[in-house]
Amino acid sequence: DLGSLEALLGDLYLVDNGLTSVDLSLLTVLGGLYLYNEDLSAFDLSGLDAPLTGNFYVAYNYDLDDFGWPEFDALDGDFVWTYNGPTDAIEADGLTSVGGSLRVSDASWGTIEDLEFGDLQSVGGEVRLDYLDSVETVDLARLEEVGSSFRIYYSDYIETVDVGSLVSVGGDFYLYDVGYYAEDFDLDVSLLEEVSGAVYLSYLSYYGDGKDIDLDFDSLDTLGGSFNVYYVNGYYGGDVTIGAPLLTSMNGGMNIRYNGRSYSSSNSPGDVDIDFSALETLGNNVAIYYNGYGSNIGNGASSGDVSVDLSSLRSANGTLEFSYNGYCSSGSSSWRCYAGTVDFSAPALETIGNSNAYFNYNGYAEYGEAGDVTIDVSSLTSISGRLDLNYNGYSYLYKCYETAYGGDVELLFTDLETVGSDFNMSYTGYAYNPCHGHNSYSDPGTVEMDFSSLREVYYLYFYRTGVRDFDLWGSLETVTSNMYIRYNYRLHDISGLEGGDTVQYMNITYNYDLGDSEAWDVYYSWSSVGSYDIYSN
Secondary structure (H helix, E strand, O other): OOOOOEEEEEEEEEEEOOOOOOOOOOOEEEEEEEOOOOOEEEEOOOOOOOOOOEEEEEOOOOOOOOOOOOOOOOEOOEEEEOOOOOOOOOEEOOOOEOOOEEEEOOOOOOOOEEEEEOOOOOOOOEEEEEEOOOEEEEEEEEEEEEEEEEEEEEEOOOOOOOOOOOEOOOOOOOOOOOOOOOOOEEEEOOOOOOOOEEEHHHHHHOOOOOOOOEEOOOOOOEEOOEEEEEEEOOOOOEEEEOOOOOOOEEEEOEEEEEEOEEOOOOEEEEEEEEEEEOOOOOOOEEEEEOOOEEEEEEEOEEOOOEEEEEOOEEEEOOEEEEOOOOOEEOOOOOOEOOOOOEEEEOOOOOOOOOOOOOEEEOOEEEEEEOOEEEEOOOOOOOOOOOOEOOOOOOEEEEOOOOOEEEOEEEOOOOOOOOEEEEEEOOOOOOEEEEEEOOOOOOEEEEEEEEEOOOOEEEEEEEEOOEEEEEOOOOOOEEEEEEEEOOOOOOOOOOOOOOOOEEEEEEEEEEOOOOOOOHHHHHHHHHHHHEEEEEEOO
């Protein structure tokens, strides 16, 4: 019974008192509140004459289903509402600033439908919203600054996150498992300039209706961590745009995975457009894959086109991976699908650190027609690890008496001088119909490749490609281990490989458009060949 209390300028602590009811019927002035009582069913601050100024901390009041909200203005402390009884709305429209952190959680009941923070402009600490299963809209349209991280977790039906006035975030910007079942998803971060930590977005409209999603950070020019986007438009297609076209550097890596996918015979993956056109330096890996990926899609359906603009990127300190982009697999071997076109543009990239480069399964069609692929890393000078270029522009079509078409592939590695480990190319610009093997029912695409500066590799392997010639080679001097040129059915000219110094083992076999005499010309032109097999060309 606090029925005579009229004013308390400091904070009121009612924590673990075993209270079931509290009488504050005359209270008109209160500085702040800490409320934590598991059996408390009602609490009323609606009679206050002035806004709270201290802390608002209401947590773990499991039976609290009747709460009279106070007025808010500027709050010096924290705003916390978490693990409380059923509440339809968080009524804090007058709240203009929070000096500490802001947290709202509805973990146990899922009854909060509205978050009323229409006047909130700044939060000194963290913003954390989680387990809001009944919320569809997060309207923080006036929020300009967050001192620590901005995080929304485990809220499966959110369709709109409006932080259109947000300029800076002092920590991470996280939307983790948000909008999982949302039919559509809209994110407004149009004015966001600075994120001191990482950007992490995942499961946005993962089981949605395949609507287009724009994840454009148009004003972002400072990012302290990595940029990560996982599982967007996971099952029903829809175009996805991702980018920060003003961002010039980031300390972390770039991980953009599983976007624009579809697993339905009635839907196709959407196009995926990735724009980091001003980015110059990257502190870690580039990993971009499973974009425009269609598995079990319908007869005649296409996978999405994938475009990556890294046109200003000069250095990345780690692995470069770009795989499964523009991939299609139809739901039946008797159907046909069409792989999307793939364009990876990083023409200014010079170094990728002590690591590997993988470009695999681009423009790949299983039971269909391959897509065209362009990979431009023409300024890259060295790769200390592996270089894999496999299944690019590849078609496997199991339809007898129909032609399998490989895609046209352009590989621009103009300045590349050394590959410290294996150089593998297989099934690139390639087509195969198992009904008839590699006869007239298989039409490989063209493979244009520029490796005119390549001097040294550890291991060289070309297997079942649509490569016609090695015209833009000519500088290769050393293959430390083995050279395999095998089963490249359209290869007719390998003079570009002539004149090298040392190879441990040379195997040039089963290249049916190439004569053995041309293969022997390469063998005799090298200064030192440890052992060899040359036949069936």
